[in-house]
Amino acid sequence: MASATNSPKVNHIGLPILDYRGEKSTLCPGCGDNAISERIIQALFEMGVEPERVMKISGIGCSSKSPAYFLGRSHSFNGVHGRMPATATGAILANRTMTTIGISGDGDTASIGMGQFVHLMRRNLPMIYIVEDNGVYALTKGQFSATADQGSKLKTGIVNHLPAIDTCALAIQLGATFVGRSFSGDKKQLLAMLKAAIAHKGTVLLDVISPCVTFNDHEGSTKSYKFMQENDEPINEIGFVSSFDEIEVDYDSGQTYEVEMYDGSSLRLHKVLEDYDPTDKANAVRTLMEAQENDEILTGVFYINTETPTFLDLLNLVDEPLATLPESLTRPPKSALEALMATLS
Amino acid sequence: MATSSFNLNQQQDTRSAHERVVNDFSINIATVNGSGSQSANSVLMKSIFGMGVPVGGKNLFPSNIAGEPTWFLIRASKDGYLARKRDAEVLVALNSESAQDDLRALPSGGLALYEETLNLDQARKDVYFYPVPFEKITADICPEVKLRKLVKNMVYVGALAQLLAIDLEVVEKNLRRQFSSKQKVFELNFGAVKAGFDYAQANLTKRDPFFIERMNRTAGKIIIDGNAACGMGAVFAGVTVVAWYPITPSTTVIEATIDLLKKLRRTPEGKATYAVVQAEDELAAIGMVMGAGWAGARSMTATSGPGFSLMTEFCGLGYYAEIPGVIINVQRVGPSTGLPTRTQQADLLETAFLSHGDTKHPILLPGSVKECFELTQSAFDLAERLQTPVFVLTDLDLGMNNWMSESFDYPSKPLDRGKVLTAEDLDRLGEFARYRDVDGDAVGWRTLPGTMHPKAAYFTRGSGHNDAAKYSEKPEEYKEVMDRLARKFESSRSLLPAPVAVRDHGSKIGFLAYGSTDCALCESLDQIKNRFGLDVDYLRLRAWPFAPAVHDFVAAHERVYVVEQNRDAQMASLLKLDLPGEQAAKLCSILHYNGLPVDADSITEQFAAKEAL
Numbered sequence: 001m002a003s004a005t006n007s008p009k010v011n012h013i014g015l016p017i018l019d020y021r022g023e024k025s026t027l028c029p030g031c032g033d034n035a036i037s038e039r040i041i042q043a044l045f046e047m048g049v050e051p052e053r054v055m056k057i058s059g060i061g062c063s064s065k066s067p068a069y070f071l072g073r074s075h076s077f078n079g080v081h082g083r084m085p086a087t088a089t090g091a092i093l094a095n096r097t098m099t100t101i102g103i104s105g106d107g108d109t110a111s112i113g114m115g116q117f118v119h120l121m122r123r124n125l126p127m128i129y130i131v132e133d134n135g136v137y138a139l140t141k142g143q144f145s146a147t148a149d150q151g152s153k154l155k156t157g158i159v160n161h162l163p164a165i166d167t168c169a170l171a172i173q174l175g176a177t178f179v180g181r182s183f184s185g186d187k188k189q190l191l192a193m194l195k196a197a198i199a200h201k202g203t204v205l206l207d208v209i210s211p212c213v214t215f216n217d218h219e220g221s222t223k224s225y226k227f228m229q230e231n232d233e234p235i236n237e238i239g240f241v242s243s244f245d246e247i248e249v250d251y252d253s254g255q256t257y258e259v260e261m262y263d264g265s266s267l268r269l270h271k272v273l274e275d276y277d278p279t280d281k282a283n284a285v286r287t288l289m290e291a292q293e294n295d296e297i298l299t300g301v302f303y304i305n306t307e308t309p310t311f312l313d314l315l316n317l318v319d320e321p322l323a324t325l326p327e328s329l330t331r332p333p334k335s336a337l338e339a340l341m342a343t344l345s
Numbered sequence: 346m347a348t349s350s351f352n353l354n355q356q357q358d359t360r361s362a363h364e365r366v367v368n369d370f371s372i373n374i375a376t377v378n379g380s381g382s383q384s385a386n387s388v389l390m391k392s393i394f395g396m397g398v399p400v401g402g403k404n405l406f407p408s409n410i411a412g413e414p415t416w417f418l419i420r421a422s423k424d425g426y427l428a429r430k431r432d433a434e435v436l437v438a439l440n441s442e443s444a445q446d447d448l449r450a451l452p453s454g455g456l457a458l459y460e461e462t463l464n465l466d467q468a469r470k471d472v473y474f475y476p477v478p479f480e481k482i483t484a485d486i487c488p489e490v491k492l493r494k495l496v497k498n499m500v501y502v503g504a505l506a507q508l509l510a511i512d513l514e515v516v517e518k519n520l521r522r523q524f525s526s527k528q529k530v531f532e533l534n535f536g537a538v539k540a541g542f543d544y545a546q547a548n549l550t551k552r553d554p555f556f557i558e559r560m561n562r563t564a565g566k567i568i569i570d571g572n573a574a575c576g577m578g579a580v581f582a583g584v585t586v587v588a589w590y591p592i593t594p595s596t597t598v599i600e601a602t603i604d605l606l607k608k609l610r611r612t613p614e615g616k617a618t619y620a621v622v623q624a625e626d627e628l629a630a631i632g633m634v635m636g637a638g639w640a641g642a643r644s645m646t647a648t649s650g651p652g653f654s655l656m657t658e659f660c661g662l663g664y665y666a667e668i669p670g671v672i673i674n675v676q677r678v679g680p681s682t683g684l685p686t687r688t689q690q691a692d693l694l695e696t697a698f699l700s701h702g703d704t705k706h707p708i709l710l711p712g713s714v715k716e717c718f719e720l721t722q723s724a725f726d727l728a729e730r731l732q733t734p735v736f737v738l739t740d741l742d743l744g745m746n747n748w749m750s751e752s753f754d755y756p757s758k759p760l761d762r763g764k765v766l767t768a769e770d771l772d773r774l775g776e777f778a779r780y781r782d783v784d785g786d787a788v789g790w791r792t793l794p795g796t797m798h799p800k801a802a803y804f805t806r807g808s809g810h811n812d813a814a815k816y817s818e819k820p821e822e823y824k825e826v827m828d829r830l831a832r833k834f835e836s837s838r839s840l841l842p843a844p845v846a847v848r849d850h851g852s853k854i855g856f857l858a859y860g861s862t863d864c865a866l867c868e869s870l871d872q873i874k875n876r877f878g879l880d881v882d883y884l885r886l887r888a889w890p891f892a893p894a895v896h897d898f899v900a901a902h903e904r905v906y907v908v909e910q911n912r913d914a915q916m917a918s919l920l921k922l923d924l925p926g927e928q929a930a931k932l933c934s935i936l937h938y939n940g941l942p943v944d945a946d947s948i949t950e951q952f953a954a955k956e957a958l
Contacts, residue, residue, distance in 0.1 A: 019799075052801060055794045057636070068804055068816065075794035077639055078806040079632070080658055086588075086629040090636025090644060093586045093620040095795050098640075116632070119625040318616040322585035323641030323793055327760050329618050330583030330643070332609040334755040337581065340605075341752040344567035 012244055013048040020045045025069040032184030032210025033063050033132045037070040039187065040101065040130075043194035044071065047242060055091055055100045059084040059113060062139055063105035063132035063210070082113025085120035088127055095321035096312050099198060100127040107137050110146040110165045117167070121174035121203055123311040128197045128204040129176075131167055132184075134212035135223035142215030147207075149295070153220030167207050169288040172281055172303045177202035179284070180301040183228045184210040189299065192238040196301070199242070201262035202310050209297070228297065235276050235287070235300040239268035259304050269301055278304050352470040353454070353552065366434070366554045368398045368423040372505070373433035375440050375447045376498070379411025382439075384534075385498030386417040388519050389505065390747060393421050394568055395515040397560045401427035402568075402747035403942060408593070408685040414443035421557060427749060428865035429742075429942040435509075435555055437501050438465060439479065448472070456553040458505055473553040477504050477544060486540050487533065496537045503541025508549065509557045513542055567752050571717040571743035571861075572647075575673050576601030577753070578721030579645050580609060583760055584671075586644040587621040588633035590652060593685045594741040595675040598647035627655040631672070635663050635734075638670040639805060641765070641793035643725050647673035649741075650683060653692060660734050661700025662807040664830070667780070667789070669728035669735075669763065673721065676740040678940045687940030688741035690860055691911035696736050697889060697919060703827060705834045707841055708736045708889040712863040714748045720842060720887070722756055729763030731837055732788055740910070742942040743861040764790045768798040779803040779814040780826060787833035834890060841888035844895055848883040854956075855902035857895075858909065859886040859916060861942065866908050868945035869952070876949070877958050886916070891923055899928045906952060908935040910943050 010016050020041045025034050044054065051073035058064035060081035067076045079087045088102045109117050109131050120129065135148040144152075147167065148160045171179045178200045182190040190208060197204040209228055211217050217224045222231075236257070243264035257269040257278055269278055277283060284303040291298045318325070372389075376382040383404075390402040401420045407413040420430050432452045438444045438459035445468065451457060453471040461476040483497040499520075506516050516538055524531040575598045579587070587606075589599045603621055610618045624630040630646045637644035648656065653674050663670055676692045678684035696708050707727060709720040721737055728735040764784075771777055771792070777800055780789045789812070792801040803814040811822040812829075847863075848856075848870060858866045863885055873879050884898045899905050899920070907917040914934040921929040935951045937943040952958075 050797070052797050052799070053795065055640070073799055073802050075640075075792070075802045076804045077636065078804065078808065079635070080662055080807060083628060083632040083659065086624070086632025087636035087639075089622065089629075090586060090588065090633035090638070090642070091640040091794065092636075093622070093633070094637040094640035094642035094644070095793070098795055115625055116629050119629065315620050316615070316617050317620055318612055318618055321641070321795060322618065322620060322637075323795075325583075325585065325618055327583060329612065330585060330610070331581055331756070331760065336609050337577075337753065337755050340577065341567055344569050345565070345752065 011045050011048045013050060015045070017041065017045045019073060020051055020071055022070040022072040023068050025066070027062055027066065027069070028214050030213040031062070032134065032208075032212070033066045034069070035184040035187070036130065036132055036190070036208055036210055037066050039190045039194055041070045043191055043198060047195055047198045048244070049099055049198060053098055055098045056103065057084050057088040057091060057100065058103040059105070059108035061105040061108050061137070063103055064108060066132070067103050082108050082111070083116055084108065084113065085116035085129070089120065089123070089125055092125055092127060094323040096126075096317060097321055102127055102129045104129065104131055106131060106133045106135060106145040106147040110167060118170065118174050121171045121176045121205065124175050124177055124202045124308055125311040126201050126203070128206065131205070131207045132210040133167075133207050133223065134210050134216050135221070136212055136216040138212050138215050149222040152222045155215060155218050164292065166288055166292055168205065168302055169285050171205035172284050172288075175203070175308070176205045177305040177308050178204040178301070179303040181207045181209070181299045183232050183299060184208055185225060185228060186232065186299070189234065189238055192240045193301065195240045195242065196238065196261065196267045199261040199263045199265045199267070200306070202305070202308060222297070231297045233296055233298050235273040235298050235302070236278070237270040237272060238301060239270065241266045241268065259306060262306060267301070267304070272300070278302060353473050354466065354470070364554060365556055367556045367558050368421050368560060370421060370435055370555050371430040371433035372419040372435040372437065373447065374417040374419070374437040374501070375443050376415055376417070377411070377440050377442070378407055378409050378413045378415040380498065381495040382415070382417065382498045384523055385502050386419070388499070388516065388523055389502045390419045391519040391568065392506065392511050392516045393419065393557055394563050394749065395519055396511060396557050397563050398423065398557060399425040399427065399562050399749055400568070401749060403429055403742070404746060405941070406686050414440050423560060423562070425562065426864070426868040426945070428868055429944045431944040431946045437505060438463060439497075439501065456508070456555055458501065458508065475504070475508065475545070475549050477501070477541070482540050482544055483537065486536050492533070496533060499534045499537035500541035503538035504545040506538070507542045507545035508551060508553070509555055511557045563749065565752060566749050568747050568749050569714050570597070570745055570747055571711065571714045571739050572597040572675060572745060573601040574714040574717035574753070575647070575721045575737065575739065575744070576605060578718040579671070579725070580605040581756060582643065582722040582725040584643045584645050584725065585619050586633065586637035586642040587619065587646070588624050588630040588637070588644070589646050590624050590627045590630045590648070592627070592649050592652040594677055594745045595647040595649040595652070595673065597745065598673055598675060627652040628659070631656040631659040634670040634672070635659050635668050638663070638668045638728070643729070645671040645673065647675065649675050650677045650679055650685065651681070653695070657699050660706065661702060661704055663734040664700060664704045664706060665702070666805050666807055667732040668805070669732055671721070671724045671728050671735055671737065673737045673739065675744040676738065684940045686741070688861070688942050689911055689938060689940065690740055690862070690909050691913070691915065691938070692738065693911070693915040694918060696738055705890070706734060706736055707731065707834070707837050708738055709842060710738055710859040710887050710889070711743065712860055712885055712887065714743070714750045715753060716887070717743065718753045723842060726761040727837070727840060730761050730788070730840065731833060732763060732791060733833070738860065740861050746942070764788055766790045766792050766796070766801075768796050768801065771796070771798040771800050776800060777803075778812050780810065780829070781812040782829055787829050787836055838890045838892055841890070841892070843892050844887055844898070845885040847885050848881065850880040850882055852879070852881045853903040854879065854881040855898055855905040856881060856883040857886055857898070857905055857907045857916070857920070858883070862908050862910055865943045865945045866948055869948035872945055872949045873952060877953070889919060891920070895920070896924065896928070899924055899931060902931065904933060905931050906933050906935050908948055910937050912936060912938045
């Protein structure tokens with residue numbers, strides 16, 4: 001296990017990584033979703049987030065089962081197909097103090113849950129939305145999903161003729177304030193992206209290509225391990241320096257985009273794609289559209305915006321969780337009812 | 346068309362020839378949708394209320410923004426009968442499109458106040474005609490052309506007030522309240538009222554028998570619609586998360602809620618102690634309610650018809666995963682889009698079993714606006730106590746129409762937040778299994794996200810689970826959870842609002858009804874007593890599953906009439922599922938389902954026919 005050897009035995013809040021683990025996975029050995037679960041464990045451990053301060057919300061599908069396999073000390077809600085965003089929205093409104101991770105799949109997000117996905121992005125509700133994206137419906141044995149690339153092939157030889165929905169391009173256009181794509185096999189990139197996501201205040205959308213070893217890892221698939229290893233083109237290299245990290249790393253400011261995060265940490269995006277500015281919304285969408293036309297698979301942080309108010313700001317919500325506000329704050333006094341009655345008599 | 350050889354309009358003075366009809370008639374105001382008649386109708390209704398006369402107002406409106414015929418029914422009733430009266434004796438005809446039909450529906454001896462240019466007086470001889478040049482009067486007093494359409498409505502308020510003998514100062518007082526913050530608007534509108542009043546005084550000779558006279562039956566009473574009352578109930582129940590999608594006729598539940606939340610629910614620092622989300626659809630609205638309820642908030646949505654159908658899947662999850670939430674369904678006419686602006690009680694069976702799989706939900710059935718306030722509050726306590734979605738079923742008649750009521754009482758009990766374990770509880774207990782029946786009441790203890798204890802977390806899922814909330818497909822573990830849910834449902838019989846014995850004379854004949862049917866049924870039972878000398882019994886249902894008192898009531902009667910506003914006798918069906926066969930055989934149905942609120946005559950006639958009276 002890579003994380004145990006690379007990390008100290010306990011994190012900066014004194015917890016061992018074991019406290020971030022969940023149950024044994026029942027997904028297929030080699031499933032990309034398991035690798036993503038590992039990175040989530042590692043990111044929260046290294047960021048020193050208390051597991052009890054995390055909510056895991058998911059929809060239906062292989063990906064949506066995975067919250068059982070990490071963070072056993074966090075509350076989790078595995079709800080209804082395509083409706084993770086609504087469940088998460090309600091939970092966050094009830095308790096805004098939590099770190100919320102939403103786990104969904106490409107079917108759960110880009111087909112049945114598309115309506116909810118786009119509206120969550122608009123609201124910029126503070127949460128991390130991870131699409132574990134394998135391009136197929138695995139639990140029903142391998143039908144195409146709406147993120148399958150045009151021209152890609154199923155195991156049975158069936159070719160997808162429809163264009164893929166790019167959840168990242170949509171998220172940027174609609175109002176998400178941190179949007180990136182990674183690959184479950186790229187441990188370093190995914191870990192850095194997740195840590196930055198934890199530090200961000202607003203909606204984070206991470207589309208993580210997560211190969212399905214059983215139904216979509218063959219020749220002709222554009223979501224296979226082999227295809228991703230050969231075609232993954234990072235637009236930037238991600239460095240994340242957390243607020244409690246005292247290590248200073250030298251970097252070339254001319255070649256690096258530095259973003260100060262909400263919690264005082266910093267995200268450093270080393271430009272691979274020449275002059276790529278991750279705060280330029282229109283350019284980000286254009287870059288993704290051009291990549292799709294050229295059959296390129298870009299990864300990295302495409303867009304970040306730390307200025308836009310969140311939905312909670314717009315609601316002018318109290319700082320404390322609504323769930324546990326005392327009755328003295330939630331039930332108006334008798335005089336208020338009497339005044340109302342007087343206006344109606 | 347009704348005809349009469351007797352021409353009422355040629356009589357010089359009929360007051361001696363006809364008995365006066367005082368404080369006991371209905372007014373039908375026929376206008377065009379979107380013409381802004383709402384304020385005028387409201388002022389007229391409240392002026393009758395201000396005269397001390399019990400009054401109710403019903404808006405019969407089309408599913409349309411502007412241009413279609415719309416009717417407002419005001420019933421004045423010295424006896425306090427506020428259900429729809431089948432015939433309205435007084436007509437205000439302002440809509441050329443519907444005027445002929447409206448006139449045809451007027452009973453013989455009725456009063457027709459109408460726009461002079463409609464020339465209605467040729468059509469019938471057996472009604473009292475009062476032509477008024479509303480257009481002309483309005484043009485004279487309102488120089489601004491674009492305001493005339495609105496102001497015209499106030500002219501009929503004035504003319505009718507004069508004809509019916511409603512005190513002008515009472516009208517003025519209510520008009521001032523209506524436009525409390527806008528002196529100029531008040532002046533313009535009162536000018537219109539006055540112009541109508543003066544015209545009637547100078548030009549119309551009172552020949553009809555209809556009068557409003559002062560009485561003292563509205564002191565301490567209020568007028569409110571059920572949707573506003575539900576919203577008020579939610580706010581006084583401490584609702585914290587509201588998610589919704591606009592749909593007629595439930596929209597105003599949420600609008601009323603938002604209005605009150607803004608006024609009453611800020612911290613001293615000005616922060617909101619609530620969150621309202623207008624969701625993208627009803628699928629999302631109920632999802633937010635479930636997410637919020639799971640995380641510990643008092644959460645609510647309100648919906649109708651198609652929106653309610655869309656909530657089905659999440660409500661099944663709420664039942665199986667045991668998540669509190671309040672769903673108010675203001676019923677409209679179905680199936681499908683149906684008649685969106687008309688009333689019915691036809692979602693009862695859908696609500697009871699909403700979801701695939703074995704599912705049963707508690708339903709609360711307010712029978713008045715006061716109960717809309719009270720039972721909405723109860724719903725929040727019950728949802729958290731029983732850890733399940735709780736449904737408040739009202740309908741368009743109760744929800745959107747104006748009802749006179751006793752004023753509402755401040756809740757006497759603190760909020761019941763149900764069985765929630767804290768970190769300290771977990772320290773003491775050492776372990777916790779979310780769905781284990783440790784108290785023998787079939788309700789487990791839950792924890793909320795954010796409880797700072799290593800044993801606090803559990804995994805909520807709509808898939809198979811055991812009492813420790815672990816994934817399970819084991820036959821005995823699935824069955825154990827389902828059997829406990831059935832026990833929980835059974836135990837709720839004694840927790841839900843008890844039925845009300847409205848009339849208990851020891852009769853052989855009993856009546857059961859619920860919701861907005863109550864008012865018409867009470868009037869009908871008086872008719873039955875007066876016409877047939879029968880003092881029958883009546884038990885008003887307020888919840889499903891039924892309390893034992895419902896079984897006792899059926900057992901104590903030879904025949905039990907179930908009166909409801911749907912085609913398929915849905916409440917009778919629920920009763921038949923619950924009652925032993927010999928008891929179920931006693932039930933007979935009286936049904937009303939044409940989209941209009943049920944009226945007393947329709948009930949009395951069906952009863953008389955079935956009893957061969």
